[in-house]
Amino acid sequence: MSVFSEKAGNNLEAVRSTKPLIHNITNFVVMNFTANALLAAGASPVMAHAINEVEDMASFAAALVLNIGTLSNEWVESMIRAGKTATGLNTPIILDPVGAGATPLRTQSAKRIIEETGVSIIRGNASEILSLGHQESLTKGVDAMHTVEEAAATAKKLAAELGVTLAITGKTDLVTDGELVFSIEGGDTLMPTVTGTGCAASALVGAFAAVDEDMLSAAATALAFFGLAGEKAARSAKGPGSFMVALIDALYTITPHELRAGARIVEA
DSSP: OOTTHHHHHHHHHHHHHHOOEEEEEOOTTTHHHHHHHHHHHTOEEEEOOOTTTHHHHHHHOSEEEEEOSSOOHHHHHHHHHHHHHHHHTTOOEEEEOTTBTTBHHHHHHHHHHHHHSOOOEEEEOHHHHHHTTTSOOOOBTTBOSSOHHHHHHHHHHHHHHHTSEEEEOSSSEEEESSSOEEEEEOOOTTGGGSTTHHHHHHHHHHHHHTTOSOHHHHHHHHHHHHHHHHHHHHTTOSSHHHHHHHHHHHHHHOOHHHHHHHOEEEEO
16 A cells, blocks of 8 residues: 555545535636536536636635636636735645647746746646646647656646646656655546546545645545546446546445545655
8 A cells, every 4th residue: 555545535534524626717618517527526616717807716715726727817816816815825726738739829828827936735636737838838729748757857846836736648647746756557548539538637636735734645546536436437337428427426436445445646
């Protein structure tokens, strides 16, 4: 059992007992799915992006999740305002830089959020993470063009430079705070066939960050939970449609004991 396996179960228990409010400024494509994922896990989601209320909402949320999947100039401003409020209150901020590297708007917006707010965790695929560093990265839309292994060295350096925890998801997930690096096994090949699974992972990282002061632990244990749910869902799924439903059910039915036993988090 890894150092984080027991913590994974404890974090799931804490989410379900406290039902933390997770403020999401996320994209139109995934709002329903990510809200349902948070509810199934035991958290309380709110999807609020109006520029004249985000500061108020962020002021009493337990975590803030910023997802740049469907951007507009006003949404970027909403994210910055909410992020500054959360930063002032030491509320965890999770950034999902969807499609960073694909267009200047996405890449520049992600970097601006990092520069102007106190982002705690960045969760993305390998290409998105690489695009935030000092080297060029090719991204095909919002899909990764690089492997987790290719991004590992850059991620460790970038995490140290930015003072954040980076979580890279792929066949094997990787989490680093710039010093320690952990790999997380789990998931299933059906996960990339359902839109919003990465976004849901980011939202769940937010839920775990709301109950765990250690951002490295929060990210690793949340991804272990999501990976285990993916494995459980795949056992009964016949394809992407039934998998999506089964995934929500798995997030709801996995017990803290199951997570402690099934979390596969290893120091890399």
